Amino acid sequence: MECPKCKSEMEFATLENMRVDRCLQCQGIWFREGEHKLLRKVKGSELIDIGSEEIGRDFNTAVNVPCPECGGIMDRSADKSQPHIHFEICSAGHGVFFDAGEYRDFKETSIGDLFKRITAAPPGRN
Numbered sequence: 001m002e003c004p005k006c007k008s009e010m011e012f013a014t015l016e017n018m019r020v021d022r023c024l025q026c027q028g029i030w031f032r033e034g035e036h037k038l039l040r041k042v043k044g045s046e047l048i049d050i051g052s053e054e055i056g057r058d059f060n061t062a063v064n065v066p067c068p069e070c071g072g073i074m075d076r077s078a079d080k081s082q083p084h085i086h087f088e089i090c091s092a093g094h095g096v097f098f099d100a101g102e103y104r105d106f107k108e109t110s111i112g113d114l115f116k117r118i119t120a121a122p123p124g125r126n
């Protein structure tokens with residue numbers, strides 16, 4: 001399979017009998033329909049996301065990203081509980097594409113996000 005973002009070759013990464021495609025170059029991950037939600041419940045599944053967040057951020061700005069299964073342009077979407085995470089989703093339901101580092105973020109507990117919100121808050125009193 002060809003990476004929808006950087007057109008490099010993708011390799012298989014297997015976890016808990018589920019197989020995802022991970023790009024050898026940008027290390028973005030393609031999850032078939034619903035797999036990212038199933039894998040989110042699997043302890044340690046963030047280990048499949050081995051890429052650098054910085055590279056992921058660069059590729060996150062890509063537009064008109066084609067679905068690797070059907071070639072249709074995917075929609076940009078955000079997770080309801082973590083709206084800062086943007087991923088591409090095939091409108092025909094083939095799957096979703098996470099840039100490097102985004103799945104780790106997606107997988108993180110809400111405690112992690114709460115912590116981020118606290119540290120990101122401007123100092124109230126000085």
Ligand SMILES: [Zn+2]
Nearest residue numbers: 003006023026
């Ligand atoms: Zn790639």
Ligand SMILES: [Zn+2]
Nearest residue numbers: 067070090094
């Ligand atoms: Zn598709």
